Amino acid sequence: MMKRFVKLLVLTVALAALLAVSAFAADFTHCADALHELGLFQGTDAGYDLDRAPTRAEAAAMLVRLLGAEEEAQAIEAYTAPFTDVREWAQPYVQYLYDNGLSNGMDDTTFGASRPCTAQQYATFLLRALGYSDAEGGDFTYATALDFARELGVVDDLNCDPQNFLRDDVAAMSFTALATAPKTGEADLLTKLVDDGAIDDAKGYDEMFEAYRAYVAASASSADETNVSMYLEMSMDVTIANAPLMSAEVSTDVAMIANPEQMDETQMAYTMDMTMTIDPDMAESAGMTAEDATTQVTVNCYYTDGALYMDSMGQKIRMPLSFEEYMGQMPAAAESSREPLSAFSDITRTTRGGITYYEVTYATAPFNSLIGTVLSMMPTEEMGMSGELSIGELTMTMGFRGDSLETMEMTMAMTMEAEGQTVTVNMTADISDIVLGDAVTVTLPDDLGTYVDVSDIAAASPEQEAASV
Secondary structure, three states: OHHHHHHHHHHHHHHOOOOOOOOOOOOOHHHHHHHHHOOOOOOEOOEOOOOOOOEHHHHHHHHHHHOOOHHHHHOOOOOOOOOOOOOHHHHHHHHHHHHOOOOOOOOOOOOOOOOEOOHHHHHHHHHHHOOOOOOOOOOOOHHHHHHHHHHHOOOOOOOOOHHHOOHHHHHHHHHHHHOOOOOOOOOOHHHHHHHOOOOOOOOOHHHHHHHHHHHHHHHHHHHOOOEEEEEEEEEEEEEEOOEEEEEEEEEEEEEEEOOOOOHHHOEEEEEEEEEEEEOHHHHHHOOOOOOOOEEEEEEEEEEEOOEEEEEEOOEEEEEEOOHHHHHHOOOHHHHOOOOOHHHEEEEEEEEEOOEEEEEEEEOHHHHHHHHHHHHOOOOOOOOOEEEEEEEEEEEEEEEEEOOEEEEEEEEEEEEEEEOOEEEEEEEEEEEEEEEEHHHOOOOOOOOHHHOEEHHHHHHHHHHHHHHHO
């Protein structure tokens, strides 16, 4: 809960001024690159070809590679498996799987080599590569393969779309499997492949996987904490057509005490001070005075007794809001304290002054995709926004002292189209003064009873308009 709340807070503030639409097409090219570098993913004549469904023959080749048996399969001299629908390039892989009891085909004479491989089938292949068995009395059954793979962390809501399973998913799931501990007890499958001599060099991915596991463990230690307070400072610079447009400074104090069983009993106090300044040259060209070019806004928000209270620009408004309903609409991925490995292009770990820092570099393509599905529901065309939101950089550094989260820093760079112009946003955010648990206090103002209900404002609007005619 705590880590999810922190990240949602940062990203909500970061994206508050950005309304754009992005195509939905997850891209795990970085996972395919890593697998290719390790000799585990060869691609096709058309490159990685990630935007189409994998065939069962391709899945067979990937399984053999993840078993560290590429050379052994290629050394097979004759194809004697009973399957008549396997092309020559795939025969060594299918033969190896058949000889080792790892695949029995679709029936006695058909492997289904050119048929699409489903998520269920590929999850089964990956579990076998990790040493788990779906034989009678084994670790899982074919019917439970996806569920068992989720329990192990091989499958998550980002790296696998069972309804539209693509080679993109194959790359993401395979990369995740490399960082997963096999049944034989090694730290991860990559370590086993190196120990077995199937891979000569881990290329530094062993260090990345070790840092990732430590990061997951550190995050999990505070992920379920529901009482949290913190201070956030954010800076943002915006350019349009490469010319400075504006800058913004935002400071935010927030405190929340929540009951996971009764979310509508949550209490929250949130104060945001924002200063936005139009670039002097841009302001002058628009005929603005220096005073007009700077805007200062303070917003105070409070949540208690199932309602959100907002105090800003001389208005005090009360709006009924069910936290329980809101949290129930959040994607399942946001509920998890474990961030998918396939979302990272890199993660490093350093220790300074007794604090362990994890610097996460996010793979921007899948992140753009996830943001795009949310923003695509907004009326961006009516607001003059068009084209894709493109995040060029996104990093997050989290500092832990023991099991306690102490600091967070984020950098983000993105571009979008607005009124036919390219808008670039560079942003940094720092979170400090993090307090967790029973030490958190929420202070609510005494005058919440004077806030005007939002429904009363809406009902009064037509009368006010008539009076002004």
